Amino acid sequence: MSDEKIHLTSSEIASLWTAYMNDSMAKCILGFMLQHIQDPEIKPMVQETYDISCAHLDKLTAIFKDEQYSIPNGFNEQDVNMDAPWLFTDTFCLTYVNHMANVGMLTYSGTVALSYREDICTYFSQALHETNTLYTKSLKIALHKGINSRPPYIEVPKETDFVDSKKYMSGLNPLSSKRPLNAVEISYLYMNITTNSIGLKLCLAFAQTSPSKEVQEFMLRGKRVSSRHIKTFVSTLMKDDIQAPHVPDVAVSDSTTKTFSDKLMMFHVSLLTAAGIGNYATALAASQRTDLVLNYERLSLEVSGLAKTGADIMIKNNWLEQPPGIKDREKLARNKRQS
Structure with missing residues (x-):
């Protein structure tokens, strides 16, 4: 077996960068929420989410250092005023966690598919599992408290059917229903x-x-x-x-x-x-x-x-951090000729 180091692919670099930016932002938002939440069921849920974001940042930082990959600026304590007064209801905090876990599941499922190196696949697969657990737990609490909205109910189909007319696809003609x-x-x-x-x-x-x-x-x-x-x-x-x-x-x-x-x-x-x-x-x-x-x-x-x-x-305002990318080869060549 070769001991040669397997380098990160472009998709893995992009996924790691995006994950760091998102988790560093989440840490700031969730940390502020924890300052004010009173509900004994919701606060542990937000605390668990906060702890997972912190753990993710530690793992990502370790990967960056091992790869000599410049750590993104992301967000830190300077981006949140912990002394600011209450801003969200406890219910909002629970809904927020549930929604962001939903977004996270979609994001992580994509990054798993874009990862090839074993350690990176393992990291994102674990993150997907953790996020799925957060979604399930937050949903369970919301249902228990009766604060979760459900999709509309419709009749359960009793038989299968097939589309028998092109009219099934229509919907623009104001003269037809x-x-x-x-x-x-x-x-x-x-x-x-x-x-x-x-x-x-x-x-x-x-x-x-x-x-x-x-x-x-x-x-x-x-x-x-x-x-x-x-x-x-x-x-x-x-x-x-x-x-x-x-x-x-x-x-x-x-x-x-x-x-x-x-x-x-x-x-x-x-x-x-x-x-x-x-x-x-x-x-x-x-x-x-x-x-x-x-x-x-x-x-x-x-x-x-x-x-x-x-x-x-x-x-x-110089707030948009640039994702990693390749060098402009033509620019490098022109600069070399001029020097």
């Missing part, structure tokens, strides 16, 4: 209502605590976008007499004290918008009614515009 939503379409409409609800409340909290006028306006724009999208999805369900999900109390306080750095808040919303675009793309591919497909296309463009504005603000 649309077929009822199917279970797959309902599930994605529900999911996008709940995820936008989390984004709306976070944008509101970030807007009222940021000292920057530019960031405030961006966050309020994000809140308005989420609100419009929720109304679109709820309206689609209601047209088929399907009750929209009851979203749990995810209120924020009226605190205006700076709690998180603008850099952290902008990064967090960037993460949520990227996840939202991914959700819409998946929903679009799974939906078979043309009006739903066009809605997801239109709404995706709006979220992409928001993401572009956010990136411009981050670049302008």
Whole structure:
């Protein structure tokens, strides 16, 4: 067996960098939440999530040092004001953990598929297992407390069926009635209502605590976008007499004290918008009614515009940390000729 060191692939480098950025952000958010949570069931759940993020950062740092890989700046204690007053309800903290665990499962399943070196595969597989456990535990607590929304119920199918007409795919003609939503379409409409609800409340909290006028306006724009999208999805369900999900109390306080750095808040919303675009793309591919497909296309463009504005603000203020990449070979050659 060869003792030659197996180098990291580009996908592994990207996955490790992304994981460090996300966990360092999560550590700041969760650490602040722990300062204020009172609920005896929710606090241990958030504490466990915080401990896992800290453990991840330690493991990632060890990998970086072993690979002589420059450790990302990420986020640290300078990005959170632990002395700031209460900002979120305990229910919000539980909902937040559940939502971010959901995002984490999607992210880690992707990084497992992009990893090839045994130790990196093991790390991300373990992280996926831990995140799945967090999701399951947080969901169980929410269900026990009666604060978790459930997808709409429909009748269980008694027999199989096949699509017998192209009309099944239609939905744009105002002169003809649309077929009822199917279970797959309902599930994605529900999911996008709940995820936008989390984004709306976070944008509101970030807007009222940021000292920057530019960031405030961006966050309020994000809140308005989420609100419009929720109304679109709820309206689609209601047209088929399907009750929209009851979203749990995810209120924020009226605190205006700076709690998180603008850099952290902008990064967090960037993460949520990227996840939202991914959700819409998946929903679009799974939906078979043309009006739903066009809605997801239109709404995706709006979220992409928001993401572009956010990136411009981050670049302008030197908040956007650059992912690892290859050297510009042509630039290196030109510099060599000039020297």
